[in-house]
Amino acid sequence: DQQVKQNSPSLSVQEGRISILNCDYTNSMFDYFLWYKKYPAEGPTFLISISSIKDKNEDGRFTVFLNKSAKHLSLHIVPSQPGDSAVYFCAASARGYSGGGADGLTFGKGTHLIIQP
Amino acid sequence: GAGVSQTPSNKVTEKGKYVELRCDPISGHTALYWYRQSLGQGPEFLIYFQGTGAADDSGLPNDRFFAVRPEGSVSTLKIQRTERGDSAVYLCASSLGGTGGGKNIQYFGAGTRLSVL
Numbered sequence: 001d002q003q004v005k006q007n008s009p010s011l012s013v014q015e016g017r018i019s020i021l022n023c024d025y026t027n028s029m030f031d032y033f034l035w036y037k038k039y040p041a042e043g044p045t046f047l048i049s050i051s052s053i054k055d056k057n058e059d060g061r062f063t064v065f066l067n068k069s070a071k072h073l074s075l076h077i078v079p080s081q082p083g084d085s086a087v088y089f090c091a092a093s094a095r096g097y098s099g100g101g102a103d104g105l106t107f108g109k110g111t112h113l114i115i116q117p
Numbered sequence: 118g119a120g121v122s123q124t125p126s127n128k129v130t131e132k133g134k135y136v137e138l139r140c141d142p143i144s145g146h147t148a149l150y151w152y153r154q155s156l157g158q159g160p161e162f163l164i165y166f167q168g169t170g171a172a173d174d175s176g177l178p179n180d181r182f183f184a185v186r187p188e189g190s191v192s193t194l195k196i197q198r199t200e201r202g203d204s205a206v207y208l209c210a211s212s213l214g215g216t217g218g219g220k221n222i223q224y225f226g227a228g229t230r231l232s233v234l
Contacts, residue, residue: 004159032221043121043208043225044160089159093221104150104176105223107159 006108019077023090030092038087121226138194142211152208199233
């Protein structure tokens, strides 16, 4: 039973264009969502997060959108750069924002983003 | 500053042997997490420590897996009677802990690649 789903195993985007990575979740208790970026042989690196009380969070070239009614979030990267080529993981937490403590994250399977020159 | 450190980076063992994997979290982080990542999958939560105590060990797959954090800093994941199916990358993460989204951002180490022959 996958509670966090990333349905696109890979995505190819031309340099300079917008990359849109999608994530769906099924657990209504999730209240905090994070995106991580992973290069080969390295651990996941935190990119950006959003709490369930917001519908958008922006940090430089990265914007995350949350649609709670659809249980869907997306990560937009604009403009895409060659260094953005990596695997992107969507993760969710059920007590991560307001629940009085941290808990283990539930991850999707990841989307491999390839930026074409 | 120093990030999360995991040793060894690679571990090869034989079926039935005992292994220990070490994690040194970011200084000042009270929360520590262990995850396991198999090929083509996202990280899977194993156990979470708040200070010295295991706050949630619901992700440990069976009683061959055990983790400790005796002084609230370094943690060791212990696997007894290893099986070929235990082969994976074992990731450790730490966070500040406490309420508020920013305190629950988890920072990952590079992982230990365990191979059970």
